[in-house]
Amino acid sequence: MKLEMICTGEEVLAGQIVDTNAAWFANTLMDKGIECQRRVTVGDRLEDLIAVFKERSLEADIILVNGGLGPTSDDLSTEAMALAMGVPLVENTEWRTKLEDWYARNGRVMAESNLKQAFLPESALMIDNPVGTACGFAVKFNRAWLFFTPGVPFEFKRMVTEQFIPFVEDRFAASTSVAVKKLLTLGNGESALADRLEAIPLPEGIILGYRSYMPYIEIKLFARGATAITSLPRIESEIKALLGNAVVAENVTTLDQEIHNKLVNSGLSLSVAESCTGGMITSGLVAFPGSSSYLDHGLVTYSNEAKVKVLGVNPQTLDDYGAVSIATVEEMAKGARNILGSNYALATSGIAGPEGGSADKPVGTVAIALATKYGVHSQMLKLPSRSRALVRALSTAVAYDMLRRELLGEAVIVDYSSFSRFSK
Numbered sequence: 001m002k003l004e005m006i007c008t009g010e011e012v013l014a015g016q017i018v019d020t021n022a023a024w025f026a027n028t029l030m031d032k033g034i035e036c037q038r039r040v041t042v043g044d045r046l047e048d049l050i051a052v053f054k055e056r057s058l059e060a061d062i063i064l065v066n067g068g069l070g071p072t073s074d075d076l077s078t079e080a081m082a083l084a085m086g087v088p089l090v091e092n093t094e095w096r097t098k099l100e101d102w103y104a105r106n107g108r109v110m111a112e113s114n115l116k117q118a119f120l121p122e123s124a125l126m127i128d129n130p131v132g133t134a135c136g137f138a139v140k141f142n143r144a145w146l147f148f149t150p151g152v153p154f155e156f157k158r159m160v161t162e163q164f165i166p167f168v169e170d171r172f173a174a175s176t177s178v179a180v181k182k183l184l185t186l187g188n189g190e191s192a193l194a195d196r197l198e199a200i201p202l203p204e205g206i207i208l209g210y211r212s213y214m215p216y217i218e219i220k221l222f223a224r225g226a227t228a229i230t231s232l233p234r235i236e237s238e239i240k241a242l243l244g245n246a247v248v249a250e251n252v253t254t255l256d257q258e259i260h261n262k263l264v265n266s267g268l269s270l271s272v273a274e275s276c277t278g279g280m281i282t283s284g285l286v287a288f289p290g291s292s293s294y295l296d297h298g299l300v301t302y303s304n305e306a307k308v309k310v311l312g313v314n315p316q317t318l319d320d321y322g323a324v325s326i327a328t329v330e331e332m333a334k335g336a337r338n339i340l341g342s343n344y345a346l347a348t349s350g351i352a353g354p355e356g357g358s359a360d361k362p363v364g365t366v367a368i369a370l371a372t373k374y375g376v377h378s379q380m381l382k383l384p385s386r387s388r389a390l391v392r393a394l395s396t397a398v399a400y401d402m403l404r405r406e407l408l409g410e411a412v413i414v415d416y417s418s419f420s421r422f423s424k
Contacts, residue, residue, distance in 0.1 A: 001172040003029070004038040004060040006052060008067035008077055009151060013043045021066055021156050027211075030222070032165060033178030044068065049080035057084075057142040062168060064160070067151030069134040071113040077148055078137070082121040085141055089119040092126050095135045102133065127163050131155050138167065145171065179229045181221040181236055184249040184258075186397055187416025190217050193243070200238050203231045215394045216254065219247075245414040248401050255400035256284030262407050263294040268343045270403070272298040273311055273336035275323065276350035276366060280396040296340045301332065307349075311335030324349050324367055326378045333371035333378075344406070345371040346399045350381075352391040365422070366395045370402045370412060377402060377412040380422040394419070 005025060011017045019041070026036045040056065042048050049068070056063055068077030082089050096118035103110040120126060120137045127136030127147070132155040138147045147167060149159045185193060190212050197219075202208060205228025211218040219239065223232045240247050249258040263270060272282050272295075282298025285291045299310060304323055307313040312335040313328060321327040329349045337345035350366030357363035364383035369376055381398065383391050398416075405412045415421075 001034075001168075002059065002061045003034060003036050003168070004040070004056055004063045005036055006056065006063055006065045007039065007041045008044065008049065008065065010043045010074070012067070013041050021151065021153055024153075024157065025064065025066070025160060028160065029165075030220070031180055033180060033222075033224075034165075034168065044074040044076055046076050046080055046083070049076055050084045053081055053084040053141070053146065057144040057146065060144045061172060062145045062147065064164060065146055065148045066156060067149075069117065069136070069148060069150045071111065071116050071133075075116075078120060081124075081139060081141075081146065081148070085121055085139065087122040090122045092118050092120050092124075092135070095120075095126055098135075099133060127159065127167075129155055129159060130162070131158055136163070177224075177226060177229060179223045179232055181223075181232060182251050182253075183219040183221075183236070183239065183243075183247050184252060184255070185217045185219060185243065185246045186215060186248045186255070186401060187418050188217065188243070188246045189418050192417060193217060193219065193246070196242055197239060200235065200242065202235065203228055205229075206231060206235060213253075214390055215397045218253065245416070248404065254284070255397050255404065256281075257288065259400050259403055260285055260288040260291060262404065264288070264290045265293055268407075269294050269296050269340070271296045271336040271340060271342040271345040273332045273345065273347040274298065274300050275302055275307070275332075275348055276352045277348045277392050277396050277399070278302070280392055281346055281348070281399055284396065284400075296342045297336075299336060307332060312338070322361070324351055324361055324365055324380075326367055326369070326380055329367035329369040329380075330371070330376045330378050333369035333376055337371040343373065344403060346403060347371070348395050348399055350391065350395055352388045352395075354388060364391055366391065366398075368395060368399050368402065370399070370406060372406065377406070379413050382420045382422060 007019055007022050012019045022039055029036055040052055042052050065077060068075045099114055117134045121139055124137040124139045129135050132150055134150040136149045136159055138145055147164055149156050190210050205223055205225045207222045209220040223229045252258050274281055279300050285295055301307045301310050304318050308315055311332050313331040317327050317331055329347050332347035333345045347369045351357050351363050353363035364386055367380045369378040383394055402412050
């Protein structure tokens, strides 16, 4: 099966918005063992849409077309498909009824332009949109099935999950079984990882891939066929043994998700005191439902005064060692934990830049501490030549990793190859 994607919209083509739908789609399908082999982006021009539908329908087996199903004049996907096929647009009475019922239930008057969304190419299969006013549809044209979805992300994702994937599985039975394993790494560059993993010979049917989205790099193992799938655990073990501390999680995309999974409903509690990370640690966790079961509080104590009055940091500590120091961040963590008696507390303080550094503590210097009922673990990192955003993101990830290692009973402070630590 040859699967492709066509993304539509002038704003996507011009780079005015980032096409997050395409990245999410390819990754979601890959997790199902379905590879997207080509992606085309085309603007809101009728002749270009017609041309790309004709061209790709001769090559692909199934094409996901995203966008262009709205009620406005620049939403042209439906019309273009009908013209490419040489068939008229026909009103789908089922969808018109749903539209009218939806507006009536919500006490709203339906604009005349919305009726456009009920017209589909003749012979098209209407695809329900449970959360929007633009239905999808599927047509068979030349070699391919073309499956149309709206561009609104939450509508698109719902329809891919509930309708597109079953549509593919029903019509294109996989010729071979597949399996995917994802390993999340931290503190190593993509090229460094690739160089190290070249030492592992991969059996036939196993493909190794990388996805960089700083501060993480994901290693993806894709196994096709029963023999390759059988070999997958062995290859995974060899990779973990070779990379050691670089592997920080499995089958999750971020460490905040890993921490949430370990703490939710665990009976353990966490407090956070942040300076340079400015709430990133806390924000990452509260993005997941259920975080209230373990997160006691998150404090952004940016000024020295806040560190003293809110967290109880000794003013003399700040005078002697400075805000960015092991001594200060340890007192921040202990102060945050003591407020509610949390099991754990994380604290950060650093110089994210681009200004504010010194010869002793240059931009990219970050102190991180983890307080437990038994003591405090702390380290001060050197993260030079990185943007303000990346310094903060790396600091957040390392803080999560310290807590993760504590929860697993492992050494909390470890070396990362792409950055170093100050001696305590």
